[in-house]
Amino acid sequence: MKILVCISKTPDTTAKIAFTANNTKFDTNGVQWIINPYDEWYSLVRAIELKEADASIVIHLVTVGAADADPIIRKALALGGDEAIRVNADSHDSFYIASQIAEVAKQGGYDLIFTGKETIDYNGSSIGGMVAELLDMPYVSLATKFELGGTKATVTREIEGGEEVCEVNLPLVVSCQKGVAEQRIPNMRGIMAARTKPLKAVEPTSVDALTGIANFELPPAKAGVKLISPDNVEELVRLLKEEAKVI
Amino acid sequence: MSVLIFIDIAEGNVKKASLEALTYGAKVAEQLGTTAEGVVLGTAKDDLSSLGKYGVKKIHHVNNPSLDHLDAQAYTKAIAEVAGKTGAKVIVFSNNVDGKSVAPRLSAKLKAGLVSGAVALPDTSNGFIVKKNVFSGKAFANIALNTDVKIIALNPNAYKTTAGDGTAEVVSTDIAVDAPKVKVTAVNKVSGEVPLTEAEIVVSAGRGMKGPENWGIVEDLAKALHAATACSRPVADAHWRPHNEHVGQTGTAIAPTLYIAIGISGAIQHLAGVNRSKVIVVINKDPEAPFFKAADYGIVGDAFEVVPKMTEAIKKIKG
Numbered sequence: 409m410k411i412l413v414c415i416s417k418t419p420d421t422t423a424k425i426a427f428t429a430n431n432t433k434f435d436t437n438g439v440q441w442i443i444n445p446y447d448e449w450y451s452l453v454r455a456i457e458l459k460e461a462d463a464s465i466v467i468h469l470v471t472v473g474a475a476d477a478d479p480i481i482r483k484a485l486a487l488g489g490d491e492a493i494r495v496n497a498d499s500h501d502s503f504y505i506a507s508q509i510a511e512v513a514k515q516g517g518y519d520l521i522f523t524g525k526e527t528i529d530y531n532g533s534s535i536g537g538m539v540a541e542l543l544d545m546p547y548v549s550l551a552t553k554f555e556l557g558g559t560k561a562t563v564t565r566e567i568e569g570g571e572e573v574c575e576v577n578l579p580l581v582v583s584c585q586k587g588v589a590e591q592r593i594p595n596m597r598g599i600m601a602a603r604t605k606p607l608k609a610v611e612p613t614s615v616d617a618l619t620g621i622a623n624f625e626l627p628p629a630k631a632g633v634k635l636i637s638p639d640n641v642e643e644l645v646r647l648l649k650e651e652a653k654v655i
Numbered sequence: 656m657s658v659l660i661f662i663d664i665a666e667g668n669v670k671k672a673s674l675e676a677l678t679y680g681a682k683v684a685e686q687l688g689t690t691a692e693g694v695v696l697g698t699a700k701d702d703l704s705s706l707g708k709y710g711v712k713k714i715h716h717v718n719n720p721s722l723d724h725l726d727a728q729a730y731t732k733a734i735a736e737v738a739g740k741t742g743a744k745v746i747v748f749s750n751n752v753d754g755k756s757v758a759p760r761l762s763a764k765l766k767a768g769l770v771s772g773a774v775a776l777p778d779t780s781n782g783f784i785v786k787k788n789v790f791s792g793k794a795f796a797n798i799a800l801n802t803d804v805k806i807i808a809l810n811p812n813a814y815k816t817t818a819g820d821g822t823a824e825v826v827s828t829d830i831a832v833d834a835p836k837v838k839v840t841a842v843n844k845v846s847g848e849v850p851l852t853e854a855e856i857v858v859s860a861g862r863g864m865k866g867p868e869n870w871g872i873v874e875d876l877a878k879a880l881h882a883a884t885a886c887s888r889p890v891a892d893a894h895w896r897p898h899n900e901h902v903g904q905t906g907t908a909i910a911p912t913l914y915i916a917i918g919i920s921g922a923i924q925h926l927a928g929v930n931r932s933k934v935i936v937v938i939n940k941d942p943e944a945p946f947f948k949a950a951d952y953g954i955v956g957d958a959f960e961v962v963p964k965m966t967e968a969i970k971k972i973k974g
């Protein structure tokens with residue numbers, strides 16, 4: 409059994425969001441980078457748990473990015489996983505990235521591919537679906553629970569107002585969110601072991617992006633809060649009804 | 656040429672988010688000087704012709720029960736076929752559960768550029784540019800779509816539904832449908848509850864509630880407002896509330912018209928998931944809580960006193 413876990417490098421959740429080059433580029437000045445939380449906390453940890461239950465499972469990590477993504481992938485390897493592949497390319501759009509991952513997946517022959525439900529920077533939630541289509545595999549998105557039984561997976565996924573349980577045969581692509589696993593902190597042994605785990609850089613295949621970023625915008629600032637006395641809660645309700653017109 | 660809108664059904668009924676997508680798609684069709692058509696997969700209980708009031712002229716119904724549950728692969732194939740038949744140049748989804756699953760697959764299948772999380776109509780004055788949310792609500796990106804066929808997944812609550820007159824012609828479309836590979840074995844829906852992503856009003860509470868046994872007053876307020884309930888991450892982590900209530904950068908991102916935050920400090924990661932709300936009300940006993948900076952209305956006070964009073968006041972005006 410081989411599992412491929414997709415890892416993305418994203419700005420830290422507290423990073424200041426600003427743009428340069430006439431609002432066409434994200435300003436990376438002073439930005440700390442992290443593993444996309446959905447990739448780290450849910451898909452990677454779930455893959456590690458599966459391997460802990462069945463030592464014959466092999467976990468590969470994949471990222472699409474330049475050499476500056478290496479520290480992020482090492483950090484992921486410190487949590488777990490056997491080896492990592494970095495497709496040496498600047499990311500263009502989701503389709504470009506998904507095509508690179510699909511290529512890696514074709515070479516590696518994986519039974520299971522995990523992604524996070526979205527990245528916290530571009531919020532596309534598209535990589536999993538695109539990879540699944542390019543590989544002609546079933547896709548279960550927004551998983552909140554994942555169990556493996558032989559060559560069959562039982563996945564609980566989010567639906568509007570609840571959850572549903574489904575069964576799918578492998579090979580399969582799954583996007584993971586909260587519920588699938590619990591966040592882990594890498595330990596010293598993991599960090600030491602990660603240093604010597606194989607991290608292979610491969611060149612990208614030639615693919616045309618389908619979209620481009622024209623520019624970025626920041627949302628307008630809020631006007632400021634209107635404070636109401638705790639002894640006058642009726643006034644708040646009146647304002648919500650008559651001024652804001654939201655109830 | 657047409658604009659094709661995917662109309663998403665749950666237990667036979669059209670989802671609210673799909674009505675937004677319909678209204679939006681009809682507007683895009685008007686912008687491009689073409690007609691809007693819809694596609695429905697699986698069994699439908701609702702009268703589909705009545706969807707004409709949202710501006711759609713024709714509805715292609717693939718009335719095949721094997722499509723009653725979401726299977727992204729089978730859905731993609733069916734929609735691609737209908738899109739081909741209708742010569743669709745723009746395909747619109749809601750960026751909800753089904754949209755997130757199917758739109759990316761369709762994008763890869765048709766090599767059609769995708770904007771997921773769109774928040775506004777396309778700007779067609781110079782090319783085809785769609786605004787979307789990025790950095791978890793902290794910014795917008797204008798995405799240029801250069802492909803012949805374009806796909807837009809519209810964020811829930813980003814575009815207002817408007818209904819006029821008109822009925823749609825419903826055509827039964829008989830296409831070969833793949834047997835679903837994803838077999839749904841159980842559906843656990845909290846009945847009577849407003850789905851979080853579709854809710855107009857969300858009442859959310861944090862660690863300031865002290866413990867799960869105190870959620871009664873939060874639920875009472877939500878009930879009085881017909882609102883959905885949500886919570887901050889530590890509350891879900893501590894299992895005080897189910898994880899599907901967790902909103903924020905690493906939980907669900909929402910954009911209701913009214914978001915009421917009770918005993919939540921307003922950490923940047925929490926704000927990232929709720930800052931698209933139209934109006935934010937904060938109830939917190941600490942006047943320095945960062946959430947007040949992002950709020951429209953605020954009460955500095957003890958939630959255990961303020962919230963029951965608010966529920967009473969709302970019941971009074973609602974009669």
Ligand SMILES: Cc1cc2nc3c(=O)[nH]c(=O)nc-3n(C[C@H](O)[C@H](O)[C@H](O)COP(=O)(O)OP(=O)(O)OC[C@H]3O[C@@H](n4cnc5c(N)ncnc54)[C@H](O)[C@@H]3O)c2cc1C
Pocket residue numbers: 421445860861862863864886887888889890901902903904905906917918919920921922923924925928938939940941944956957958959
């Ligand atoms: C990578 C990362 C991702 C994260 N993602 C998320 C996310 O998606 N969503 C999220 O919510 N958090 C997220 N967090 C956590 C976030 O940083 C905060 O820790 C969290 O939001 C705090 O939750 P809280 O406001 O409920 O609790 P606290 O910060 O403990 O705040 C409790 C608040 O309640 C108030 N209070 C106490 N008693 C009362 C009372 N009686 N009446 C009124 N008010 C009272 C206090 O004044 C305080 O402001 C993330 C953190 C990290 C590092």
